Amino acid sequence: MSTDEIGKIKVALAGNPNVGKSVIFNAITGAHQHVGNWPGVTVEKKVGKRRHGEANLEVVDLPGTYSLTAYSLDEVVTRDYIINEKPDVVVQVVDATNLERNLYLTTQLMELGARVVIALTMCDIAEERGDSIDVKKLSHLIETPVVETRAYEGKNVGTLLDEVVREATRKEHHHHTVGYGKELEEKITTVERLLEKDVPLAEKMPLRWSAVKLLEGDEEVTKRIAGSTGEKEILKIQDETPFELIEAEIADKRYEAIDAVLSQCHRRGERKLTMSDMMDRVFTNKWLGIPLFLALIWAAFQITFTAGAPLMELIDMGVGALAGLVTENVPGWFGFLLGDGIIGGVGAVVIFLPNILLLFLMLALLEESGYMARAAFIMDKLMYSLGLHGKSFIPLLMGFGCSVPAVMATRTIDDKKDRFITILVTPFASCGARLPVYIILAGTFFGRNAGNIIFGLYALGVIVAVLSAKLFRSTLFRGSPAPFVMEMPPYRAPKPRAVFRSTWNNGRMYLKKAGTIILAGVVVVWILASFGITPGGEFGMVDYGGEESLTAHIGKFMEPLFKPLGFDWKIAVALIFGFVAKEIVIGSLGVLYGAGEEGLSAALASDPAFNPAVALGLMVFVLLYMPCMAVVATIKKETGSWGWTAFSIAYSTGIAWLLAFAAVKIGILIGIGG
Amino acid sequence: MDEKRLRCMVLFGLLMAEMYLTFGLLQVVFGITGRGILLIPGDIVGGAILALIGSVFLAGVAVWLGPRGEDAGAYVHVGAWLGVIFCLVRFVFLAANALAFGLGMEDFGEWRITDDMVPMLYLALFPLAAMLRWRTKSRKEMRGNDKEDEKVNRGQDDTGVSTREESK
Ligand SMILES: Nc1nc2c(ncn2[C@@H]2O[C@H](COP(=O)(O)OP(=O)(O)OP(=O)(O)O)[C@@H](O)[C@H]2O)c(=O)[nH]1
Numbered sequence: 126m127s128t129d130e131i132g133k134i135k136v137a138l139a140g141n142p143n144v145g146k147s148v149i150f151n152a153i154t155g156a157h158q159h160v161g162n163w164p165g166v167t168v169e170k171k172v173g174k175r176r177h178g179e180a181n182l183e184v185v186d187l188p189g190t191y192s193l194t195a196y197s198l199d200e201v202v203t204r205d206y207i208i209n210e211k212p213d214v215v216v217q218v219v220d221a222t223n224l225e226r227n228l229y230l231t232t233q234l235m236e237l238g239a240r241v242v243i244a245l246t247m248c249d250i251a252e253e254r255g256d257s258i259d260v261k262k263l264s265h266l267i268e269t270p271v272v273e274t275r276a277y278e279g280k281n282v283g284t285l286l287d288e289v290v291r292e293a294t295r296k297e298h299h300h301h302t303v304g305y306g307k308e309l310e311e312k313i314t315t316v317e318r319l320l321e322k323d324v325p326l327a328e329k330m331p332l333r334w335s336a337v338k339l340l341e342g343d344e345e346v347t348k349r350i351a352g353s354t355g356e357k358e359i360l361k362i363q364d365e366t367p368f369e370l371i372e373a374e375i376a377d378k379r380y381e382a383i384d385a386v387l388s389q390c391h392r393r394g395e396r397k398l399t400m401s402d403m404m405d406r407v408f409t410n411k412w413l414g415i416p417l418f419l420a421l422i423w424a425a426f427q428i429t430f431t432a433g434a435p436l437m438e439l440i441d442m443g444v445g446a447l448a449g450l451v452t453e454n455v456p457g458w459f460g461f462l463l464g465d466g467i468i469g470g471v472g473a474v475v476i477f478l479p480n481i482l483l484l485f486l487m488l489a490l491l492e493e494s495g496y497m498a499r500a501a502f503i504m505d506k507l508m509y510s511l512g513l514h515g516k517s518f519i520p521l522l523m524g525f526g527c528s529v530p531a532v533m534a535t536r537t538i539d540d541k542k543d544r545f546i547t548i549l550v551t552p553f554a555s556c557g558a559r560l561p562v563y564i565i566l567a568g569t570f571f572g573r574n575a576g577n578i579i580f581g582l583y584a585l586g587v588i589v590a591v592l593s594a595k596l597f598r599s600t601l602f603r604g605s606p607a608p609f610v611m612e613m614p615p616y617r618a619p620k621p622r623a624v625f626r627s628t629w630n631n632g633r634m635y636l637k638k639a640g641t642i643i644l645a646g647v648v649v650v651w652i653l654a655s656f657g658i659t660p661g662g663e664f665g666m667v668d669y670g671g672e673e674s675l676t677a678h679i680g681k682f683m684e685p686l687f688k689p690l691g692f693d694w695k696i697a698v699a700l701i702f703g704f705v706a707k708e709i710v711i712g713s714l715g716v717l718y719g720a721g722e723e724g725l726s727a728a729l730a731s732d733p734a735f736n737p738a739v740a741l742g743l744m745v746f747v748l749l750y751m752p753c754m755a756v757v758a759t760i761k762k763e764t765g766s767w768g769w770t771a772f773s774i775a776y777s778t779g780i781a782w783l784l785a786f787a788a789v790k791i792g793i794l795i796g797i798g799g
Numbered sequence: 800m801d802e803k804r805l806r807c808m809v810l811f812g813l814l815m816a817e818m819y820l821t822f823g824l825l826q827v828v829f830g831i832t833g834r835g836i837l838l839i840p841g842d843i844v845g846g847a848i849l850a851l852i853g854s855v856f857l858a859g860v861a862v863w864l865g866p867r868g869e870d871a872g873a874y875v876h877v878g879a880w881l882g883v884i885f886c887l888v889r890f891v892f893l894a895a896n897a898l899a900f901g902l903g904m905e906d907f908g909e910w911r912i913t914d915d916m917v918p919m920l921y922l923a924l925f926p927l928a929a930m931l932r933w934r935t936k937s938r939k940e941m942r943g944n945d946k947e948d949e950k951v952n953r954g955q956d957d958t959g960v961s962t963r964e965e966s967k
């Protein structure tokens with residue numbers, strides 16, 4: 126950039142996975158990026174803005190990466206951004222408890238010629254361990270600004286930004302690199318010379334970095350020089366170069382340099398067996414691991430359901446009273462729309478806010494504690510035998526919240542087959558939007574067993590996912606899953622602030638959704654239920670939700686499909702609109718039953734079309750049938766193929782129909798069908 | 800931590816293993832037969848979880864007898880944590896049910912507070928007390944360490960049960 130004036134400064138946040146980049150990003154920009162204690166939370170770059178003094182900062186949060194040699198899709202995002210977009214300053218976020226490995230990336234960034242500012246995180250943990258870091262000295266030795274941050278408390282962010290601005294506006298950029306020894310350096314210089322010959326290319330690529338990468342046999346960089354003047358000679362040099370040896374030698378030299386620096390400014394405290402190590406012995410124990418996982422998940426769901434129930438009742442009372450007030454006092458069709466339509470429909474969704482908050486609270490605890498990565502590890506063996514990768518378990522667990530980020534989370538899976546299988550089965554994990562359906566139906570028709578029925582549905586979702594994976598593995602994607610490699614983050618007592626933030630964000634999004642998409646959906650359903658073809662053959666207002674209404678026509682049209690399941694036209698309509706967002710299944714039923722005042726539960730209980738068997742079938746159907754619009758769009762984006770997207774819709778709906786049919790029939794067999 | 804303290808912990812683990820397993824299995828059996836007595840109601844899932852916690856303690860004892868005896872402390876420690884965590888979970892249930900009763904919700908007319916006085920809740924008093932004691936003890940050790948550390952540190956160190964407090 127032009128260094129004379131302070132204008133827009135492009136800042137990239139880069140670093141190893143799970144070091145706290147997103148926490149810093151949120152602190153700088155006020156965004157609500159997802160944060161969690163396992164590697165691979167952020168998989169897509171995210172831009173935010175901040176004004177700092179005179180400067181306009183454009184800050185980018187990037188996925189974590191161990192090095193600039195990218196393996197998985199999320200790492201490619203980071204590498205491409207740093208190399209192609211050339212940010213003015215790269216803030217490398219460095220985990221103070223793991224300096225050596227983190228600084229390895231620093232050496233690469235420096236080689237790229239990037240202006241680097243280091244933000245140290247996890248200093249609290251390093252202190253607790255008794256490590257000591259002389260920050261000034263470290264900064265001096267590597268000739269790079271180093272700022273100790275405590276972004277999770279919002280501290281030192283200003284200081285960090287001061288350094289960023291100073292670095293961006295500094296006239297001279299001091300280029301420093303690690304020396305690789307005479308022999309290698311000679312080779313590097315030769316390649317650099319060859320690259321230099323092609324001027325336009327040389328302007329785009331940092332020479333030394335490219336030369337090193339070429340000597341390491343990096344495919345991406347080799348592709349980039351295709352057609353350049355020096356290509357032939359470089360390829361010839363590459364032919365004579367033992368890539369692996371060179372790579373190892375370069376890595377050695379880098380670590381040597383890092384050690385030389387650290388030995389002067391870093392002292393490790395005495396290492397003792399920490400609580401985290403102790404917990405690992407037990408939680409990843411061969412025999413106890415899986416049962417403990419099940420027990421913890423069971424507890425999480427029971428809390429979501431049991432503790433949510435009375436809170437839900439409170440909101441329900443409020444909604445009922447409001448609907449009553451409106452129907453009594455607002456005259457005409459508008460009162461009707463407001464009372465039966467909007468309050469009946471949106472209210473039926475909003476009352477689940479406590480459950481949703483609790484669900485996301487449980488997920489936040491799971492993520493922040495560091496147990497998420499363990500769950501993947503514990504399940505790896507089992508998953509492997511079923512044709513899934515251990516890492517696939519993380520999207521499945523995240524899917525209990527929302528399938529959209531869950532499908533995106535598959536980007537951390539390196540192998541394409543593993544990744545596609547995971548994308549296809551992830552929507553079977555029951556997301557938060559489906560929970561209201563279960564709570565209403567199980568609560569109405571299964572009384573005290575509701576909790577167990579709901580837990581059973583979640584389990585069914587996972588079982589279907591896993592068996593489908595097995596099926597896909599033995600038909601569409603033959604082969605065996607790649608080996609499991611994943612860094613285990615340390616267990617940490619979740620920070621209340623982080624947990625609260627994450628929970629509340631999700632709650633807010635739920636309310637927002639209720640006020641927008643769901644509101645729109647239920648208004649549409651209300652209109653369709655209010656208008657229709659009158660007996661005289663004219664279009665106009667008809668008996669609400671009666672045989673002549675448009676909803677009835679739509680429902681009747683679909684009825685043959687749902688008849689074997691025992692679903693009537695109202696359910697059919699609700700299911701169709703559920704494609705927009707699954708909460709609308711409940712919202713639509715709320716509208717169609719005009720359930721504002723008395724509550725949907727009571728309305729359903731008194732409808733002869735419903736019985737426990739039908740309710741069970743409906744829950745199974747909602748659990749498994751095609752994912753909602755947003756997820757379909759995400760699947761399209763992540764697979765890049767309409768074919769696979771269509772397959773996903775058809776497969777899930779087919780399975781849903783079959784299993785719902787089975788559920789209804791079993792229900793009738795065991796005598797709950799009447 | 801010294802040998803003596805480890806032995807103490809393992810002994811405590813054995814005691815807890817017995818208690819959690821007994822109560823847990825009783826609850827499972829009561830759950831299957833559909834009976835149950837005051838303070839030990841039948842509950843298959845709840846009982847299974849108690850038994851699982853008991854198994855963690857028991858695993859600690861088993862590890863102590865094995866070649867890597869010093870790891871035993873980790874199991875007892877984590878077992879105690881689990882006991883306390885599930886007690887909290889159970890306490891949330893109790894609070895929620897009490898609220899539901901207060902609101903006069905369906906299904907809760909018959910609810911009595913004793914319905915929710917289950918082993919998962921009250922058994923945790925033992926691990927809780929033990930944990931508090933371990934904490935104060937390790938604090939004291941820390942203070943003692945400066946002056947007369949010989950006595951405390953004579954045994955093997957690094958036995959696998961150093962808590963955060965110890966390293967502060
Ligand atoms: N104790 C402590 N925890 C921190 C600090 N900074 C971040 N964390 C926690 O570290 C974990 C990782 O934070 P993220 O911001 O998600 O890390 P990230 O670098 O964005 O991770 P990826 O997106 O997976 O690469 C979270 O659990 C944070 O709450 C810190 O300074 N101290």
Ligand SMILES: [Mg+2]
Binds near residue numbers: 166
């Ligand atoms: Mg992140």
